[in-house]
Structures are given as C-alpha cells and as structure tokens.
Amino acid sequence: MTVGIVSPGHMGAGLGFSLVRGGERVVATITGRSARTARLARDLELLPDLDAVVSVSDVLLVVTPPAEAVAAAAEIAAAAQRTGARPLVVDMNAVSPATVTAVQAELAGLDLVDGSISGGPPSVVDGTRLYFSGPRVAEVLTLSWTGVEPISMGGDVGTASALKMCTASVYKGTAALLAHAMVTAEHHGVLDAFLSDVGRNIPGKPVDVARAATKAHRYVGEMHEIAATQADAGLSPALFAAIAAIWRDISGGPLAKGDPESVNAAMPAAEIVAGLLPRG
Numbered sequence: 110m111t112v113g114i115v116s117p118g119h120m121g122a123g124l125g126f127s128l129v130r131g132g133e134r135v136v137a138t139i140t141g142r143s144a145r146t147a148r149l150a151r152d153l154e155l156l157p158d159l160d161a162v163v164s165v166s167d168v169l170l171v172v173t174p175p176a177e178a179v180a181a182a183a184e185i186a187a188a189a190q191r192t193g194a195r196p197l198v199v200d201m202n203a204v205s206p207a208t209v210t211a212v213q214a215e216l217a218g219l220d221l222v223d224g225s226i227s228g229g230p231p232s233v234v235d236g237t238r239l240y241f242s243g244p245r246v247a248e249v250l251t252l253s254w255t256g257v258e259p260i261s262m263g264g265d266v267g268t269a270s271a272l273k274m275c276t277a278s279v280y281k282g283t284a285a286l287l288a289h290a291m292v293t294a295e296h297h298g299v300l301d302a303f304l305s306d307v308g309r310n311i312p313g314k315p316v317d318v319a320r321a322a323t324k325a326h327r328y329v330g331e332m333h334e335i336a337a338t339q340a341d342a343g344l345s346p347a348l349f350a351a352i353a354a355i356w357r358d359i360s361g362g363p364l365a366k367g368d369p370e371s372v373n374a375a376m377p378a379a380e381i382v383a384g385l386l387p388r389g
Contacts, residue, residue: 203270
C-alpha cells in the first residue's frame, strides 16, 4: 500500500510519520514549499511533483488549510486525469460538510472518504483521534496507523467533518474567548486577578448547559455589557453581541422556563438539546 500526503506540513507530515512508523510506504512532494516543510517531511519518500504522488498512491491523505480544500481537490482531479490514476482520496481538512460536498464535486468521480483530526500531529504527541466516514472507510481504518486512534463515523461523507466543526467550535472558540478576555483584563488592570479566577466555573458537562439555559434571559443583557467592556479595550463588540443573540434564542426554549434546581442532573444530552430552543 502506498499512501500519498497532500500536503506535508506540520499535521500532514505527522500523519505520514504515523504510517511510516507502521510500515507503510508514504510519498509526498515538497516542490514549491518552504525549508520548514522539507524538514517536517524528512521521514517521507519525496517525489518531484503532485502528478508523481498521485500516480503511485493507493490512498491520498489531503491536509491543507481549510480555505484551500476545494482548490486542492481540483488539482488532484487534474493530476488523476493526466496520469490515469484513481487513488482513494481522504480529505482530512477542517471544513464544513457543505465544503466536503464541494470537494467531492471537484474530484470528478474519484472516491472520497471524509476525515477529521482531533489532537496534535502524531510526530509530536500520541493519542490523536482520526475520524473517518464514507463508503470506503474500512480501507482507511486498516492502514498501519501508529500513535493515533482511527474511528469510523459510518458510511456518509460529511459526518466526520460535522464532528470536527462541533469540537473545533469549542476548542478554538474557547481560545478566542480567552484571548478576548485577557486583552480586556489587561486594559482594565485586572489581568492577574482574571487569570487567578478563570477556569473555576467553566461548564464542562451537558447538565451545566441545561442549568445555564434556565438563566438565559438574564444572560442576554450581561452579554451586551461584556461587549461594551471589550469595546472599551479596543476589541470588536460583535463577538458578544452574537452570543447575546444565542442566549436570547435559548431564553425562548422549554428549559428556560425552569430554574437551576429543577434541572435533573441525569437528563440525557439529547433531551437537553431538545429543550434548548423554542419548539415548532
């Protein structure tokens, strides 16, 4: 089995390293890439161009910046047409299900497995989870992965990316919230106190969301106050204006009609979701 990597940056080269360590032949090209990429891809078999990679690969793992996913699919399709090769394409990019549909259209009939990544490059840390979905998902799961946990999300292309968008919204969104809060705290002279306090009351379970929903109507005004405070620090108020709109929507849901002590701690997550927004 030969696996091609498009393109071998920090994560792409890390996935390649995982497979090389497992005994797979892994190829890539670094033509036009930086010296850093060349260093990251040192464990891979390097070929002169994309056509060469596509022509010898049974499976292509595509790991590009999200904005380049559709263009990369078009380039792969063109290379496949020029070489007559038909590799199984595994799109590992952090993109929406709708973008995966656009990627599939650009591939012009090449088979696609949708993939997503949760964690760091396997060349840096073990335990990264790789989620895959699509009709040929079994072929990807049986690659000689090392240091990662490959997980099937079923046969529907787009499912793995939907999961990524949900998890990334929390992981990257939380980092953005923290960045805004730190800048605001420094502006108002409370950075040390903020860092000492933050983290003590962060919701970590679905039931925490249910309890917060019972106070949604109070949160709407508070979010606007946060937006104003951040605007004083030179930040855009748009982030917390949008969060205020979320709490406004939740304030019309069934859970908002209760109070924190009325929430059943054993309530299933699906029931909580059903109670967050207005019905009908």
